[in-house]
Amino acid sequence: MGAAVTEILFYHMQRQPLEKVLPNLVERSLDRGWQAAVQAATEERLQALDDHLWTYSDESFLPHGTDREPDAGSQPVVLTLRDVNPNAASIRFLVEGADLPPDADAYERICILFDGTDQDALLRAREQWKQAKEAGHTVAYWQQDDSGRWNKKA
Numbered sequence: 001m002g003a004a005v006t007e008i009l010f011y012h013m014q015r016q017p018l019e020k021v022l023p024n025l026v027e028r029s030l031d032r033g034w035q036a037a038v039q040a041a042t043e044e045r046l047q048a049l050d051d052h053l054w055t056y057s058d059e060s061f062l063p064h065g066t067d068r069e070p071d072a073g074s075q076p077v078v079l080t081l082r083d084v085n086p087n088a089a090s091i092r093f094l095v096e097g098a099d100l101p102p103d104a105d106a107y108e109r110i111c112i113l114f115d116g117t118d119q120d121a122l123l124r125a126r127e128q129w130k131q132a133k134e135a136g137h138t139v140a141y142w143q144q145d146d147s148g149r150w151n152k153k154a
Helices: 018-031 043-055 119-134
Strands: 007-013 036-039 077-080 091-094 109-115 138-144 150-152
Touching: 007 018, 007 119, 018 036, 018 043, 018 091, 018 109, 043 077, 109 119, 119 138
Parallel strands: 007 109, 007 138, 036 077, 036 091, 091 109
Antiparallel strands: 138 150
């Protein structure tokens, strides 16, 4: 039996910011019955996401915690700066150019969200695309159209 192949989706954000895109993608993942992990690269972004996921909508919130909390394993969504998976997440979201985890093949799906208006973020996403392809993962590229809908481009 060969190694597991993870589906790695690249989301090229151009029309909406991370704060708008991420909650929707996480909600869809929870609707599938998946636990989720969100990995940021800086403490500031992690704290901003932690605050935002409680308040992003007047109608709902996303129950979550950070990997520093004692009950992280029981959270449907865990925010982290490290390549840990305390809640046995099936899907991992990488933001701010966070590295692909060494155990990428342990996930059903990894979503890399990057800012299409930031040249450094574009270059980082290209590096990650190459890395994912070389590791044998299935990769797909999604881009927003003028109305904010996602279209698969590659």
